[in-house]
Amino acid sequence: MSDKNKIFQEHFIVPVGKTGKYTILLAIVCMMLPGLFLFVFHGLLPPFGPLWRSVAAVWSFMIVMGILEPIVYYPILGFGGTYMSFLVGNVLNLRVPVSATVQQVIGTKEGTPEAEIVSTLGIAGSLVASQLVMIVGVLVFLPFINRIQGSGQAVEVALNQVLPALFGALGGIFLFKVPKLGIIPLGLAFLVALLKDDLPYSVIIPPMVILSIVTARVMYKKGWVKGGGMM
Amino acid sequence: MDNYLDIANSLGMWVACSAIIVVVLVQVVRLTMISFRAGEKIGMSKQDMIKAFRTGFTTSLVPAIAILLGLAILIPRLGLAFPWMRLSVIGSVSYELIAAGITAGEFGLEGLTSDVNSIIFTTIVWTMSLGVVIGLFVVAFFTPSIERLKNKVAGGDESWMQIMTASAFFGAVSYMVAQPIVKGGSPLVALVAGFLAMTLIGAIITLGRQGWLKEWALALAILLGMISTGVAFHYFGIGGLDV
Numbered sequence A: 001m002s003d004k005n006k007i008f009q010e011h012f013i014v015p016v017g018k019t020g021k022y023t024i025l026l027a028i029v030c031m032m033l034p035g036l037f038l039f040v041f042h043g044l045l046p047p048f049g050p051l052w053r054s055v056a057a058v059w060s061f062m063i064v065m066g067i068l069e070p071i072v073y074y075p076i077l078g079f080g081g082t083y084m085s086f087l088v089g090n091v092l093n094l095r096v097p098v099s100a101t102v103q104q105v106i107g108t109k110e111g112t113p114e115a116e117i118v119s120t121l122g123i124a125g126s127l128v129a130s131q132l133v134m135i136v137g138v139l140v141f142l143p144f145i146n147r148i149q150g151s152g153q154a155v156e157v158a159l160n161q162v163l164p165a166l167f168g169a170l171g172g173i174f175l176f177k178v179p180k181l182g183i184i185p186l187g188l189a190f191l192v193a194l195l196k197d198d199l200p201y202s203v204i205i206p207p208m209v210i211l212s213i214v215t216a217r218v219m220y221k222k223g224w225v226k227g228g229g230m231m
Numbered sequence B: 001m002d003n004y005l006d007i008a009n010s011l012g013m014w015v016a017c018s019a020i021i022v023v024v025l026v027q028v029v030r031l032t033m034i035s036f037r038a039g040e041k042i043g044m045s046k047q048d049m050i051k052a053f054r055t056g057f058t059t060s061l062v063p064a065i066a067i068l069l070g071l072a073i074l075i076p077r078l079g080l081a082f083p084w085m086r087l088s089v090i091g092s093v094s095y096e097l098i099a100a101g102i103t104a105g106e107f108g109l110e111g112l113t114s115d116v117n118s119i120i121f122t123t124i125v126w127t128m129s130l131g132v133v134i135g136l137f138v139v140a141f142f143t144p145s146i147e148r149l150k151n152k153v154a155g156g157d158e159s160w161m162q163i164m165t166a167s168a169f170f171g172a173v174s175y176m177v178a179q180p181i182v183k184g185g186s187p188l189v190a191l192v193a194g195f196l197a198m199t200l201i202g203a204i205i206t207l208g209r210q211g212w213l214k215e216w217a218l219a220l221a222i223l224l225g226m227i228s229t230g231v232a233f234h235y236f237g238i239g240g241l242d243v
Helices: A003-031 A033-042 A048-088 A091-106 A113-144 A153-160 A162-177 A179-195 A201-221 B004-008 B011-041 B046-078 B081-088 B093-106 B118-131 B133-156 B158-183 B185-207 B211-236
Strands: none
Touching: A003 A033, A003 A048, A003 A113, A003 B011, A003 B133, A033 B011, A033 B081, A033 B118, A048 A091, A048 A113, A048 A201, A048 B011, A048 B093, A048 B118, A048 B133, A048 B158, A091 A113, A091 B046, A091 B211, A113 B011, A113 B046, A113 B081, A153 B211, A162 A179, A162 B046, A162 B093, A162 B158, A162 B185, A162 B211, A179 A201, A179 B158, A201 B093, A201 B158, B004 B118, B011 B046, B011 B081, B046 B081, B046 B093, B046 B211, B081 B093, B093 B118, B093 B158, B093 B211, B118 B133, B133 B158, B158 B185, B185 B211
């Protein structure tokens, strides 16, 4: 190992790894505070059945994404960038492009210690910007929060439909980007919905996730779909 | 509807939601300091490092404002404090909505309607929080050995990993995309309008080369989808509160 790499290992990788690990563990604890607050101060507890079924449905896809996303984006985000990006989110739409841009602007070569430091600093700047904008945004929204409710029936109708609107938009993204991957899960889900349109999500989501991955695997093996630049 | 939004917007909720933001800021400050020191030791110029931080900051300002639009979408049903925390940390507007929708569905609700009450809200809070811990544990414990992990998972085939991530997501939302088609009424109006809005915005981005719109596309399409249901109901009597 060259001198430079040794210095880098000792003064960057080791302290960043330590800080990254402990801050994320601390963040996991802090993430439970809103729920604990609801329990301790208002006696509100989630009923066990619906909670574990909801969490199981969410985990059935988050386990795949939670493991694969850090692996896929690590080459761009780098070591420090990975810890920061996955703690604050908006990884794909914000941190990945920012990291790539910053490395390009400074002109570092991917995988070098210089690129690591530049990526970490760029993402740090990105995070500060996000947090700042969010805090300013909250201050702007604050006076209005009580006025949104009860402002007429048409508004109530619109507010009730936030989820279908999201799914329509996501459908648009699928069709634009990867129509082949979307067609089988969507088609099959449509058939299931025709038969029964009020299945609990914990019953339908896990098998759909598995089915979608299996069909994608077949298509990938046959060369019908390709990765790279699709996400 | 009970008074859960008063609790969701109470001072105590704000305090509970702020703690994690402090952790994020501590992490950023620590890693920035470590980077500057290590960079100087391996002979990087201070100007370059400041430039890297500044570039990250400035290129993120406008996209970060787009996240605020997502925040506005979550406020009516979840209050301001909790969505602020969720979107400041880890979250994205689609994950939060999907997790909330799954939870509401387990209680027999058709989406995030005005029937959300304090118990459902509490369950949504816990589902969203517990839902992301897997990914966080992976990053906390496996980042140093991620290169090795890569070869173990999916044989190190990066193209397949990207496809697998995308297809897991498709599988997760497919039934929820299909439901409004079968139900009709306001949900169908929202789905079709959200779809058309996204297609239109996508066309503007690609054909009109308006790359900056990318960050805004999802939140804008959701908003347009919602507005369309209000308009369709108010002016054409399509749909309503019970469909």
